[in-house]
Amino acid sequence: MKTIKYIFLISLVVMFTQCSPDNEGEFGDTVNRSEQIMGTWVIESASQIDLDAEKKSFPDFATKINITNAIAGMPFSDFTLQIENGTLTTSIGNSPMRYVISEGSGSWSWITSEAINLVNTELGINASSGIETQINGDNVIFYIRTFSGISGDAPKLSLNYERFDSDNNPVTRYEYILAKQ
Template sequence: MKKIVYLLFITLVVFSCMPDEIPPIGEKTNYKPMLAGTWQLSKFEQIDAEAESKNFPEFATRKDLTNVFPGHPYSDFTITFKADGTFTSAKGNSYMQFMASGNWALDDEQYPSAIVLTSGSTSQKIALGSLADVIVGKVQFKEERKQPDTGKVKIKYVYSLTKK
């Protein structure tokens, strides 16, 4: 009887030490439907990457360009991603340089890091910032300007957009 109790105890200890199976967290997020819709630029920033790397003060590191050109606010810019895979953009009075229309796709459906715009033989890859806020109607596009010989990022542009 005593042996049976020991055996049961050992069995209980062994099983209690087995790792729990990690339950599925949920469905993988499908960002494409979330990105569909019209997005308006709310903030446009320029970052001196070298100054940023040196921890220079804010005024020497980044500049808000949203309304820097009177009569030509970057906030005029809108882009509409349609569910059928086409897009249109409107720069309004801004100096924004974007393809006006064409097709859009994510570079990776599961783990997107960029939106690829194509129109005929022309294509434009727009890096995406964190997609955590897409669900609340916010997204960031990023553009990097690099030194050709070293590949070092010298200037960054951050486009913050809000869903209309």
């Protein structure tokens, strides 16, 4: 029995010393997020989130509602967002987006990481980044909730917009899922 234990232990030692390190391969180049978001985007779906209900941990059915086709004759899909190198252009059409953003164009830039950290901790949005622009004199910030769907055959972009009450407290968040054309 003692011999079997020693043979087993020696076998384990030999087995582990003969293993070579795993070759994980090489990491690819750094992803250029600016290149990924450039193009023409159309709203595929729109949701309205009650921030007070979300803060109180209400279930999804009491917190989030799909408003994509809520208004007859005003499809969200009429809205087009064109992002080019330094320029952002919006086309509203019959979309209800006219209540969110003006039609026009302006320059855009990435929001600084300090602003994103503020969004994560104080506003409770799980944003990974965002872009800010000024269109027709109005400052507009779109928070990018995730980049997980931005690559592949059918790229998607999740943008968030918030409405504030008269005391400048966020009350409603709108989440727009845009598909790249």
